Amino acid sequence: MKQNFTVRQGALDGVEAFLSVARHRSFRKAAAELGVTPSAISQAVRVLETRIGAALFVRTTRSVGLTEAGERFLSRAKPAFEELVAASEVARDLGQRPSGLLRLSVPRAVIPILLEPLVASFCKAWPEVEVEIAASKEVVDLAAEGFDAAIRLGQFVAADMVAVPMTPPFRLIVVGSPAYFEEHRPPRHTDDLRHHACLRWRRSSGALALWSFNDNGEALEIAVSGPFIASDFPTMLGAALEGVGLAQLPAPLAAEGLRAGKLVEVLDAYAPVMPGVFLCYPDRRQMLPKLRAFIDHVKRRQTGDSGMEAKKEAGRGGGRTR
Known part of the structure; x- marks a missing residue:
């Protein structure tokens, strides 16, 4: 029988407070580290203990120690929380600067006459972005297939896509x-x-x-x-x-x-x-910097601007796209 695995709402509440107290063996130092009051830290830990159903700390007027349950919880929660923090930093990095894997779905016909010179200059301008080109005659679902954008003939661009012209008609x-x-x-x-x-x-x-x-x-x-x-x-x-x-x-x-x-x-x-050839993508609100950099590069290649100018513009916050 298939099981459904879910994380209860609020299951991670208080974990960061617990780890800080366990590291400093002090509610006051944990409060200072996290920028909240000692009473807020104490309340967060009490809620966590109630949810778990076991005391995690032994408190006296002069010291704070871990119970056996606290030690076991610390051994599992600390690496898991650190991994979550690391995952957040990786995702945040992709959201702040052009980097990561840029996947493009393209028709084979445009690769030699349009895409090869464009990608070559883009890779030189943005070495932290890896470009993957998937040549296909099919009009794929970009979101379902994990593509950032597609290059399509104008007659095959769906009405709900944002389209940037790459060639004249x-x-x-x-x-x-x-x-x-x-x-x-x-x-x-x-x-x-x-x-x-x-x-x-x-x-x-x-x-x-x-x-x-x-x-x-x-x-x-x-x-x-x-x-x-x-x-x-x-x-x-x-x-x-x-x-x-x-x-x-x-x-x-x-x-x-x-x-x-x-x-x-x-x-x-x-x-x-x-109509010509277009670079199209689903929604500008979901655009990561790697795609924004590629779109700006397409536009600058059309006007003859250099990759160095693209980097300068990105450093000033980048340009708006269609």
Whole structure:
């Protein structure tokens, strides 16, 4: 049978007073140490003894000693109380300065083009913060999974999340390799995609994503077909570079391939504009300094400020976040 273990309300009341009296063998010295009156210390100890059901001290007009029950209670309570104090100090330290483990849930596509340079500069600026990146295509529950924040495409940011923009809006473009277009005529209209090998993306829900377009201001979604299905944009990019077929990708992800002539954009007149990439987190009131430092770092990277300036600002109390 499963047991329920609980700590009674007030079960720790008087323990600090008891430990101070036991250490000094004096109610008066314990009162001075804790900044209260001797009568308050005496009352706290009496309440503790009543709750325990045993006398903990032997009191005379000239001395204070421990009973056998007091000795046994001291041997167990002292290390336990010290551990509680140490735990409080560790938690307080995390609440006062950027330190500890910062866990981020991110889509794989943003790691090489956005996150790697950002994290490198952040780690140099804040060496006491450890950054853990969990790449996933799923939109995870940050609180349930123990993440401090997530990096998400704008269309996947929930309404109850606080969002900080990391990129401006970008186009969602269709690209293919020169080798592919040596064998296939470039499409001029979205209807032409019926005659092309289109690389598809399977969402975390299991559904195949439709291709999105903007046709003279009207949103258009098309179910395409082709020989290859991937679960993330980088894999689709790799397949497009190899000439497997056409891929619809965020423009920043395809930018290097376009510059190098390894990719060719088509249907550019139909490319929709996406909201961009955002750093999002649940509630600014629950934010620890490590996350606040990362948010400020994101903002300063966008404006070109240095990590040293970030530290100076943190020393002045830090900046407010959105």
